[in-house]
Amino acid sequence: MHALRRIDLNLLLTLHALLMERHVTRAAIRLHKSQPAVSHALAQLRAHFDDPLLIRRGGQMALTARAQALLEPLEQALRHLNDLLGTSAFDPAQSSARFRLSMSDYAAHRILPGLIRHVREYAPGVDLAVSQASRETMMAQLADGEVDVALGVFAQPLDGIVVQTLFAEQFVSVADVDALPACGRLELKDWLERPHVMLAMRPDAHDEIERVLSRMGLRRRIALALPHWSAALELVAGTDLVLTVARWAVKDMGRHPTLRSFEAPLELAELAYLQAWHTRNQADPAQQWLRAAILRCSAAT
Known part of the structure; x- marks a missing residue:
């Protein structure tokens, strides 16, 4: 208990994001915080654990042995806290979330009109930001946390990317x-x-x-x-x-x-037209609602 008094529990959420993403900017996106705020939190965490936690290795950030040892007990602790406090369900009618989608001109014509009508009816406070990119760039955007969901034909999704078939096309x-x-x-x-x-x-x-x-x-x-x-x-x-x-x-x-x-x-x-997302968003209730809405609107086309 004494150790808990010396650390803000919000720092534990930041620590988890940093250990999962191994990247300050991606952790900031995941936490909906600014990069300077996450960098400051990392400095506090390094001082608390007396360990750099993230080190640069071969042009990328890697976990130290101490950080690697922290990951599993940290995930268990956060799961227990969620069970204790209860995770509130996503309420689309009350939400002011902003989702980032990447899709082609084709998807914008076929799927987006129905999705917009669905959002305006059931989640009027939700905003959508839509971008267009090549398939390869979409995969990189998902990996880097720049978009929440990408729509397209993805023959070889990257590791950590989950795909779901929306419909078949010829x-x-x-x-x-x-x-x-x-x-x-x-x-x-x-x-x-x-x-x-x-x-x-x-x-x-x-x-x-x-x-x-x-x-x-x-x-x-x-x-x-x-x-x-x-x-x-x-x-x-x-x-x-x-x-x-x-x-x-x-x-x-x-x-x-x-x-x-x-x-x-x-x-x-025949082509399988897919929606894709990163595993980091797999269990997020808001992201689950978004993906269910996309699936439903795609089935209606």
């Missing part, structure tokens, strides 16, 4: 009717000879279609690479370009009467 090709034969579709040879549009955050991206072609020993010409799904159909109309995208993206082509969709002339596997 590819379809689209071209202007004047650039198609009478049958309304292209055989593989003609499809490969056409200039293609690729939707990607990076012009050098190697997407699912490119991987299939690579395994077949084939290549297509990418005449236009861009990240803007919403502009893609406008660009294909009246040209000889071919666009191969998720089927939902072209479900309403009423504004483009000259465009026709057809099955791509190669076997493209």
Whole structure:
């Protein structure tokens, strides 16, 4: 008991965040505190335990032997405190939380409208901050604590990242009717000879279609690479370009009467569209509510 009187219990929460994140900035994000405040707390903890706790090793921060020994008993102590004090449930109607999402233009059209309506109805005080990034950058953002949830197709999630399937998606090709034969579709040879549009955050991206072609020993010409799904159909109309995208993206082509969709002339596997988050947010009630809302709104699309 005497030891408890010499340390603020809030410092124990900061210590736990620092030991888990091994990074002052990420610990600050996790705790919703400023970086200087966490740095000051680290200095206090180092003085209390008479140990540096975190040391730089090989360009990264690592735990000292003392810090490593503290981790398990600290987690047990915090669990017992939670059991003793009781963790209040997340109340969306009373919350003023701010969630950070990363998603593509496609997800912003398909999922975000329903999610916004859900949030405005059930959690009017909650704010959403939405960003756009490549798949690789999204993974790094989750690892670094820069975003709470990322939406996309993630073939190889990083360690510490949890994924959940929202829905399955299939590819379809689209071209202007004047650039198609009478049958309304292209055989593989003609499809490969056409200039293609690729939707990607990076012009050098190697997407699912490119991987299939690579395994077949084939290549297509990418005449236009861009990240803007919403502009893609406008660009294909009246040209000889071919666009191969998720089927939902072209479900309403009423504004483009000259465009026709057809099955791509190669076997493209069904895609699992995912939401991803870091294990640090796994048990957080607010984060659980957010992920459940995303899942529910995705199922309604």
